[in-house]
Every structure is written in structure tokens, then in C-alpha cells.
Amino acid sequence: MLKVEGLNASYGESRVLWNVNLEVKPGEGVALLGRNGVGKTTMLRVLAGLHGVQDGKLLFDGSDITRHAPHKRARGGLAYVPQGRGILPHLTVEENLLMGLNATQEKGIPDFIYDLFPVLKEMLHRKGGNLSGGQQQQLAIGRALTMRPKMLLLDEPTEGIQPNVVQQIGEALKVVRNELKVSVLLVEQYLDFAWNFAERYYVLQRGVITHTGETHTDDVDTVSRFITV
Numbered sequence: 001m002l003k004v005e006g007l008n009a010s011y012g013e014s015r016v017l018w019n020v021n022l023e024v025k026p027g028e029g030v031a032l033l034g035r036n037g038v039g040k041t042t043m044l045r046v047l048a049g050l051h052g053v054q055d056g057k058l059l060f061d062g063s064d065i066t067r068h069a070p071h072k073r074a075r076g077g078l079a080y081v082p083q084g085r086g087i088l089p090h091l092t093v094e095e096n097l098l099m100g101l102n103a104t105q106e107k108g109i110p111d112f113i114y115d116l117f118p119v120l121k122e123m124l125h126r127k128g129g130n131l132s133g134g135q136q137q138q139l140a141i142g143r144a145l146t147m148r149p150k151m152l153l154l155d156e157p158t159e160g161i162q163p164n165v166v167q168q169i170g171e172a173l174k175v176v177r178n179e180l181k182v183s184v185l186l187v188e189q190y191l192d193f194a195w196n197f198a199e200r201y202y203v204l205q206r207g208v209i210t211h212t213g214e215t216h217t218d219d220v221d222t223v224s225r226f227i228t229v
């Protein structure tokens, strides 16, 4: 589904990602783990087409997308939910969701969005900016899903969110992966959440992938040493 080969990326003279190789298979949930500032957000921005590639190749759904513009990647099924959520605070929940629909032929917001996140139906006419952090996160994921993506790129969906909502988001993401068959690449610092969700993981340290493995066989405490501050 997604294959990253020999990726290098920089900010000016400063190299941030070093020869990154990473793969997400169809229907798979994969976690990208690491401390603050190691390059996780940059990695997702490169995949979304918002930051350039210095060297390397990005393959998605059988195409080389290395030089594709962000909107082309989104139309091709790669949906990015940035850290800080990226919803439009002055628009209502409904208007935010309808924006995602523009890229598809559908007329209305599909019911599965409300099945996943019932709170969005209750808050349909409320302004995005007046939602709680957890509700905004659900809206951001819901909006990305209205585009019927093949893969979601999620940047720290649990950040600053109260535990019961974190649990709801975790359950929704499992439905997204298992029933809607959408692959997920999840950037997280909340290790237990990532471990509970993902089948495989990569650890990024100072821009280099240093460990990778499967969550059901590997020891979470060993991995936590590489990612906790």
C-alpha cells in the first residue's frame, strides 16, 4: 500500500530524516514512535506532500507519488490528519464534514461517520472551534474519512485529550482499519495507545529508524526505553 525507500529530508542545511525505509501493507495499522523532535511530523508531512523529499522514493497504491502535489495524493486516497487537528474553527461540524466530501461524488455525509463518532451528529450545527479537544479530533478524523481514503496518516490523535475520549478514538480507529479496511500510519508518543492499536511499529531516533517489529511479539517495556523522554 505504502512504501518509503531511502528517504532523506531536510530543513535547509539541517537533515531531519536519514535513509528511512518503511512500509504499511493494505489494511494494516502501523505506529511510528519516537521522542519529541526526532522527525515524526516531518515524516507525515513528506508523505502528505507538504514537505519535499531530498532523496528517496514514495510508492503508494502502486504509483510513484514522490513528486505528486498534496491534492493529488489526497485524491488518490492518502488522507492526512495533522497534529493540532486542522479543522476550521469558524465553520460548523457539518460544514467541516462537507468540505471533505468535495473530493468525492457523494451528496451527503455518509452515515458511517456518525456511527463511528456519534458526538458529531449531536454537535452538527456547533462551530468547530467550540468543540472540546477530543471532539475536534473526532471531527478531524471524520472529515478525513468522508474522502473515502485508502490510508490515514494520523499525527498524535491522543495529544491533550481526556482518557475516555482517547478510548473512544482507539475503538473507532479499530473499526476504520478492520471494517472499513483503511490502512493507518499512526504517529504517537502515548505508547500504550499505539501498542493497543498497531500490529507493527517503527522507532525513529534522531531521524533514523532504529527498531521495528510486531506489537504482539515484542516487549513494550523494551521499546518504551527508546521513546520516553
Ligand SMILES: Nc1ncnc2c1ncn2[C@@H]1O[C@H](COP(=O)(O)OP(=O)(O)OP(=O)(O)O)[C@@H](O)[C@H]1O
Pocket (backbone or CB within 6 Å): 011, 016, 034, 035, 036, 037, 038, 039, 040, 041, 042, 043
Ligand atoms: N519548519 C522547520 N524549520 C526548521 N526546522 C524544523 C522545522 N520543523 C521542524 N524542524 C526541526 O526538525 C526536527 C524534527 O521535527 P519534527 O516536528 O518532525 O519532530 P517530531 O518527532 O514530530 O516532534 P514533535 O513530537 O515535537 O512534533 C526537529 O529538530 C525540529 O526542530
